Amino acid sequence: MTPSPIPLHPVLATVTERIRRRSADSRADYLARMAQQRRDGRQRAGLGCANMAHTTAALPADDRLRIHAERAPHIGVVTAYNDMLSAHQPFEHYPALIRDHARTVGATAQVAGGVPAMCDGITQGEAGMELSLFSRDVIALSTTVALSHNVFDAALMLGVCDKIVPGLLMGALSFGHLPVVFVPAGPMASGLSNDDKARVRQQYAQGLVGREALLQSEAQAYHSAGTCTFYGTANSNQMLMEIMGLHLPGSSFVPPHGPLRQALTRAAVERAAANAAPGGITLAEVVDERAVVNGMVGLLATGGSTNHTLHLVAMARAAGVLIDWDDFAELSAAVPLLARIYPNGSADVNHFHAAGGMPWLVRELRAAGLLHDDVTTVVGAGLLAYTREPWLDGDRLAWREVPAQSGDAAVLRPVADPFSPDGGLRLLRGNLGRSVIKVSAVKPQHRVVRAPARVFHDQAELLAEFAAGGLRHDLVAVVRYQGPRANGMPELHKLTPALAVLQDAGHAVALVTDGRMSGASGKVPAAIHVSPEALADGPIARVRDGDFITLDAERGVLQLEVDDATLAARSVQHPDLSTHSHGVGRELFALFRQHAGVAEQGASPLFPPLT
Numbered sequence: 001m002t003p004s005p006i007p008l009h010p011v012l013a014t015v016t017e018r019i020r021r022r023s024a025d026s027r028a029d030y031l032a033r034m035a036q037q038r039r040d041g042r043q044r045a046g047l048g049c050a051n052m053a054h055t056t057a058a059l060p061a062d063d064r065l066r067i068h069a070e071r072a073p074h075i076g077v078v079t080a081y082n083d084m085l086s087a088h089q090p091f092e093h094y095p096a097l098i099r100d101h102a103r104t105v106g107a108t109a110q111v112a113g114g115v116p117a118m119c120d121g122i123t124q125g126e127a128g129m130e131l132s133l134f135s136r137d138v139i140a141l142s143t144t145v146a147l148s149h150n151v152f153d154a155a156l157m158l159g160v161c162d163k164i165v166p167g168l169l170m171g172a173l174s175f176g177h178l179p180v181v182f183v184p185a186g187p188m189a190s191g192l193s194n195d196d197k198a199r200v201r202q203q204y205a206q207g208l209v210g211r212e213a214l215l216q217s218e219a220q221a222y223h224s225a226g227t228c229t230f231y232g233t234a235n236s237n238q239m240l241m242e243i244m245g246l247h248l249p250g251s252s253f254v255p256p257h258g259p260l261r262q263a264l265t266r267a268a269v270e271r272a273a274a275n276a277a278p279g280g281i282t283l284a285e286v287v288d289e290r291a292v293v294n295g296m297v298g299l300l301a302t303g304g305s306t307n308h309t310l311h312l313v314a315m316a317r318a319a320g321v322l323i324d325w326d327d328f329a330e331l332s333a334a335v336p337l338l339a340r341i342y343p344n345g346s347a348d349v350n351h352f353h354a355a356g357g358m359p360w361l362v363r364e365l366r367a368a369g370l371l372h373d374d375v376t377t378v379v380g381a382g383l384l385a386y387t388r389e390p391w392l393d394g395d396r397l398a399w400r401e402v403p404a405q406s407g408d409a410a411v412l413r414p415v416a417d418p419f420s421p422d423g424g425l426r427l428l429r430g431n432l433g434r435s436v437i438k439v440s441a442v443k444p445q446h447r448v449v450r451a452p453a454r455v456f457h458d459q460a461e462l463l464a465e466f467a468a469g470g471l472r473h474d475l476v477a478v479v480r481y482q483g484p485r486a487n488g489m490p491e492l493h494k495l496t497p498a499l500a501v502l503q504d505a506g507h508a509v510a511l512v513t514d515g516r517m518s519g520a521s522g523k524v525p526a527a528i529h530v531s532p533e534a535l536a537d538g539p540i541a542r543v544r545d546g547d548f549i550t551l552d553a554e555r556g557v558l559q560l561e562v563d564d565a566t567l568a569a570r571s572v573q574h575p576d577l578s579t580h581s582h583g584v585g586r587e588l589f590a591l592f593r594q595h596a597g598v599a600e601q602g603a604s605p606l607f608p609p610l611t
Contacts, residue, residue: 009369011334012293015327016372019289023322027289030176030320034284038177042070044151055110055151063099063108067151073276075102075269076112076152078143078168080159085119087160087227087234090185090256094158094265101266107273112155113146115139115171117164120518121228125459125494127586133489133516134592136163136170136311137606140318143171147178153276154179156268160227165237166311169246169287170606173318176284179275181378182246183268184238186256188226190350194342197221198497202504205466205497226256229348231341232518233311236304240312242358242386243298244291245377249399250389253353263397264390271378281376287319290372294383296328297370300335300423301361303344303440306528307516309425314602322610325436325600329427329556335370336418340411343441343522344424347411355407363387363402368415428527428551430559431567432512432539434600435530439553441522446503447553449510449525451476452546453560457575459492466498474508476549480540482515483533484596484603486577488589493518500524510551512558514540514599527551527558529599535574536598542570 020027039045044052044067056064066072077098081091095111102109116138123129139159147155155178157168165182172180200217203209227234238252248271251264275281292312299308309328316323337344338361341352365371366383379385388399406412413419424440439447451474456462459479465471477499483489492515503509503524511517511526514533532538539560543549548561560567595605 006366006373007369008372009334011330012297012370012372015330016289016293019293019321019323019327023289023320026322027320031284034177034282037175038282042074043153043178044074045070047151055149059108059110062103066108073107073153073273074151075107075109075272075276076147076149076155077109078112078115078146078155078157078172080115080117080139080164080168082117084122085117085161086188086222086225087185088117089225091158094183097262097265098156098269101269102273105270105273107269107276109269112149112152113142115142115146115159115164115167117159117161120162120491121222124491124518129490130488130586131589132163132491133310133484133603134589134596134605136167136314137592137604139164139167140170140606143168144174147172147175152178154181154272156180156272157182160185160234160237162233162237162307165241166315169315170318172283173287176287176319177282179272179280179378180246180283181248181268181272182241183265184241184247184252186226186254186261187229187235187349188222188224189255190229190348191223192217192220193346194221194230194348195346198500201497202501205501227349229350230343231303231349231352233305233307235349236299236302236308239298239302239304239358240295240308243362243371244295245286245375245379245383245386247378248390249379249386250357250359252358253349254390260390260392263392267397275378281378281380284319285376286378287321288375289321290375292316292319292321292323293331294371294375296323296331297335297365298361300328300332300425301337301365301370302339302341303337303424303438306425306436306438309436309529310516310599310603313600314604314607317602317604317607325427325434328425328436332423332425335423336415337420337422337424337440338364338413338415338418340419345411347408351408351411355412356402357389359387359389359402360406360412364415370415426553426556428553428556428558430557431564432543432558432560433531435512435527435558437525437527437553438522439525442525442553443523446523446525448551449476449508450548450550451508451510453478453543453549455480455543455545457481459495462495463498471502472505472507476510476512476551478540478543478549479511479513479515480534480543481575481577482513483535484599485533485593486514486535488593489516489599489603491516491518496524512540512549512551514538525551525553531599533599535577537572539567541572541574542567544570
């Protein structure tokens with residue numbers, strides 16, 4: 001007997017239908033392009049002989065014969081490996097494992113190309129951070145270049161961190177007629193707790209400890225191969241890929257290097273090869289408006305990174321699906337917060353995984369009608385498979401039911417007893433424009449701030465003023481000219497310790513910026529991604545020191561207490577941004593800044609602006 005379908009939550013149904021209508025033309029255009037690219041038989045069928053010879057020139061003889069015969073599936077690997085990123089270091093040996101296992105299942109595999117992968121932890125507060133957001137679009141272009149060889153029947157994407165997964169997916173969606181599986185690497189083991197790390201950072205900001213103590217603390221927190229264990233953008237990426245059906249079930253947070261991780265990587269190869277068969281599951285089938293809404297729900301239910309109010313918008317648009325901040329806000333009011341992972345709590349992603357992790361979360365949300373179950377994933381129809389966890393039954397990879405109860409109710413809770421009835425992401429509106437704020441890590445007593453503005457054009461200016469003792473009062477720190485057109489929209493996470501010190505001293509403190517904050521930011525209320533940005537003559541450019549600003553996260557208000565006539569009469573003289581950050585390639589990204597879209601549309605220069 002077929003079980004009855006789970007009724008969909010009415011808000012989920014309403015938002016999804018609105019997205020479907022809004023996206024009707026763009027989605028139809030996308031699917032038509034993918035249908036046109038799909039071929040009967042192997043992708044390389046009909047390829048010129050010289051082209052084929054170039055494809056196989058460096059391959060072993062057996063692989064060459066299989067590819068020339070045009071019968072076996074050929075899998076392209078796009079890798080973001082480097083050993084600058086601890087999260088990507090495990091990918092060093094994946095290509096060999098993938099090639100070897102492909103042969104055992106009657107397929108072949110080849111590294112199609114590599115993409116850049118920069119570490120926001122290394123560039124945080126440095127000039128290189130100005131290249132961070134647009135590196136996402138470079139990765140999308142690089143992925144497209146890799147797959148443009150057009151000899152592959154399926155693809156595997158090796159990537160984890162902040163801009164890398166969004167860029168890989170944006171690029172891969174240009175080849176949505178192919179089956180694509182995303183392959184994670186897993187988090188590093190837990191080190192120094194995130195709370196202790198944050199405490200030492202605040203002590204350093206106050207001059208209470210020196211550089212040696214700070215470095216020792218940081219090295220104890222970031223200490224081995226694997227993803228950083230806080231729940232920032234990298235780990236939000238992993239959650240997204242799983243809940244959207246692009247990872248194998250339960251694979252996101254399995255540690256690197258162990259036998260279970262290797263078994264999951266081999267299984268990803270098998271899945272890509274199987275999906276390359278006639279009638280197999282393509283990327284365009286997996287990523288539709290329902291999968292995108294499931295991703296939004298996952299972000300909200302776990303308190304995920306605010307960076308995805310940019311990235312998920314851009315990823316969805318690459319599939320012809322149009323979402324906006326109103327969609328996030330409406331879903332947030334209906335989706336409960338089920339996870340407490342730093343910065344939304346003290347646990348890290350390893351604790352989350354041990355408490356039940358993604359399978360437990362998906363089971364809860366699915367049973368409550370808070371996920372679309374009528375989706376296609378890389379393993380087939382529906383999300384039931386994603387409610388089970390992988391394990392090794394001897395040497396055999398298998399999946400099993402997760403326990404009925406959370407392994408730790410301080411980390412993971414059921415829909416019936418959430419940490420909060422809503423997802424904690426709010427849309428702020430007012431005469432400064434539109435912005436977003438994540439309140440899941442902000443204590444209720446700090447969610448409403450009314451204070452005079454202190455205006456800065458650079459985070460270094462604010463930190464210098466803090467060090468000089470000039471910020472020991474209530475304030476709304478306005479850090480502007482940090483938008484995509486101005487300087488690439490860098491993360492301003494380095495401000496967090498200083499602002500947190502002021503908050504802990506009893507001051508009413510908030511941040512308002514047209515820039516971004518790290519996915520690891522939390523306790524200080526921050527209206528981010530303010531749009532229009534200052535360089536686009538947004539109202540934030542007209543704020544002056546001493547103007548009172550109200551940030552009310554409970555009511556969704558960001559209001560400058562200056563009347564419209566006075567505000568309109570204020571002249572604006574933009575600072576000379578050409579003097580900023582020379583020597584890190586900033587000048588090469590001028591084209592990206594000139595064509596960057598607005599934050600709410602994903603801030604991507606790859607897509608024309610929407611009206």
